[in-house]
């Protein structure tokens with residue numbers, strides 16, 4: 001069985017204290033060890049890892065909604081040091097979905113995965129829209145509830161149920 005693990009936006013801009021869109025200490029302490037462990041397990045099983053990175057131009061219209069973050073070429077754009085050494089394909093994106101304006105479609109068409117596991121942050125934003133676009137393309141998707149996280153815990157729980165009931169994702173708790 002061919003497996004892909006997509007690790008969404010595990011970047012310094014979201015997981016390092018003091019950054020404008022820092023997810024918070026609780027998320028940081030909770031999710032990083034879980035995702036590192038998952039990445040190790042999936043690599044041992046021969047899965048292809050794909051890391052998405054939020055990557056914006058300085059004048060991105062997204063900054064009308066959010067403070068400027070993860071600008072191309074800055075430290076914030078980098079994968080966190082706990083994961084940066086892992087082998088994998090890097091996909092830089094400028095919208096919530098990792099498919100929008102990227103090569104992800106073509107990459108997955110070549111890999112032809114039987115199962116795609118999605119991990120990372122935030123459950124209710126970039127994870128959600130990437131998962132939805134995977135399901136629109138009929139990929140089998142699974143999510144470990146403790147390998148995704150959000151600064152908004154209520155939204156995290158709601159979106160896990162939404163993924164399960166509406167998008168047909170296998171949510172493992």
Ligand SMILES: [Zn+2]
Nearest residue numbers: 054062070094
């Ligand atoms: Zn962004």
